[in-house]
Amino acid sequence: MARPTSREAQFSSTLPASVRGVDRRSLLRGAIGAGALFGGAALLGACGSDTEPSASGGASAAAGPVKFGMNEAKGSGPAYERLAAMAAAYATKAGVEVTQNAVDHNTFQESINTYLQGTPDDVFTWFAGYRMAQFAENQLISDISDVWPIDGLSDAFKKSATAPDGKQYFVPVSYYPWAVFHRKSVFEKNGWTQPTTLDELNALMKDMQGKKITPFAFAAKDAWAPMGTFDILNMRLNGYDFHMELCQGKQKWDSAEVKNVFSTWATLLPYHQENSLGRTWQEAATSMANEECGMYLLGTFVVDGVPPEAQDDLDFFTFPTLDAAIGNDALDAPIDGFCVSAASDNQDAGKAFIKWLGSAEAADAGNNAASAPFIAANAGASTAKYGELQKKSAEVVQNAKSIAQFLDRDTNADLANTVITASLQEFIKNPSDIDGITASIQQQAASILG
Known part of the structure; x- marks a missing residue:
């Protein structure tokens, strides 16, 4: 698609609430x-x-x-x-x-x-x-x-x-909804409970690793899939309004708030499956179903990647609170x-x-x-x-x-598909270059959104 016209550049600011998010x-x-x-x-x-x-x-x-x-x-x-x-x-x-x-x-x-x-x-x-x-x-x-x-x-x-x-x-x-899925039997067998805070999540992930289970299944070969992790971290750390304003070009991708999202994500990456850039979401779902991984942040469609005999064993929880002032009552649906x-x-x-x-x-x-x-x-x-x-x-x-709705549905298609997907995959490969990645996104977002 051609670069947005001036009319399109103003488009994000004119979207009604019904398009930005449904009541x-x-x-x-x-x-x-x-x-x-x-x-x-x-x-x-x-x-x-x-x-x-x-x-x-x-x-x-x-x-x-x-x-x-x-x-x-x-x-x-x-x-x-x-x-x-x-x-x-x-x-x-x-x-x-x-x-x-x-x-x-x-x-x-x-x-x-x-x-x-x-x-x-x-x-x-x-x-x-x-x-x-x-x-x-x-x-x-x-x-x-x-x-x-x-x-x-x-x-x-x-x-x-x-x-x-x-x-x-x-x-x-x-x-x-997008949420954190897991097998009920695996949690019961190991005495795990669904975490509601970052401290509880960290304790759970460390216990999983201690029992030779990768805490989070993760796939990034499907370029859109990592957007779900960015969405939830941004809404947990900066709130829903900031997230939507970022999608609309009213907040900057190289801001301290967005850099904090990537910094937090970088601390969580060691608890995720390695080599995610070569893995589809269906393969990641199978890893969770096979008890190789303890959890998976994905949409309810995760059942499509789980064998029928394991589907009744699935449960989920919303991603825990990261900032008590913001809570955990925002989600992608x-x-x-x-x-x-x-x-x-x-x-x-x-x-x-x-x-x-x-x-x-x-x-x-x-x-x-x-x-x-x-x-x-x-x-x-x-x-x-x-x-x-x-x-x-x-x-x-x-x-x-x-x-x-989801990052690639809440922002400009060119920005989502040609900039953000590649940038998130680059971050997964090189999580130490947060300044460079966020600066690149912002430069291109300014060009696309106006």
Whole structure:
């Protein structure tokens, strides 16, 4: 993508709160429903899917054949299974062909700008946040305001789909928190408890090392993965507002506050798996599942990298407090969903498909076909396949005071993909050059953001 124009340079300061971070109380009220939280066997009240399409957000008279770009490779696991099943269910329901273009996650994400400016599929998987709004600003995705409201999606989710021009460009399907995952049986066997402070975390990590267990699984071959560690350390040390202002170019990457984040990270790196630059997140998840590592900071999608027999043994905790004045009630909780490509010549069919993808019926089709469910954004979706992990994930998001999307979703795409990813990998290789790394990021951020 070309360097931002002057209009784009001002873009970060104009983003509404709904794009910068979704209000967690209204989001969870819409997704879960009053009084339904963890009071029974199901997290949400299940809703049948026998309604007519027009009542449930399903296919309309404009339904037609569509091409569906999926950010999961065929056979890659539950995430692919869910997307493929949703596409197949719509094809059957609407009586149309849905051509699936399944691409591995990293390739899809790293090539998205070229993809959207070439000959993209009609509908494609994407995320809420700055990058969705940036694509709207650059007219790479279509205004889909006419598909809203979508039954079962709350106003908070609609806000997450809204760009600064007040129009909707995105349909949410699921969300998940980032947290520290571990196997319950390993903690129980070793008498470990979930830490809530830095002192407790340090004691736990040292005990793990003493028992020949690497405290943290870690992967950096997936260039985006280390962003989760930066996000959480920045929010724990400097607070949510500072983190979002940094993403928007209102704070400096070479400031004392950001340098402190990297300094703190440097003290934690010896407790992480070595050679992370050659390891995928799935391989790191397997290391935790195999009890080679004690913990893993990742999103709830970690279950996709854990063998089915170990999934029920997973538990998690939010990253501990590092500054008592700031606490630990901020987290990343990205929202996933879909957009319609502006370059598509099949706009009506794309809109019919994307509206159905936001329905409870679509969420149920995906979860019923997958070995692990996602946490559905639609309040009417069945929770029959939810385990304790999914229920706890929703509870953690509800109790969070502040919610970020993720670093590569909360800031400019060029800055995230061409500067920050490389800089974080450079830091992992050479954690002593904090001054040089932060100065380089700031110089390029100033050029990109203005």
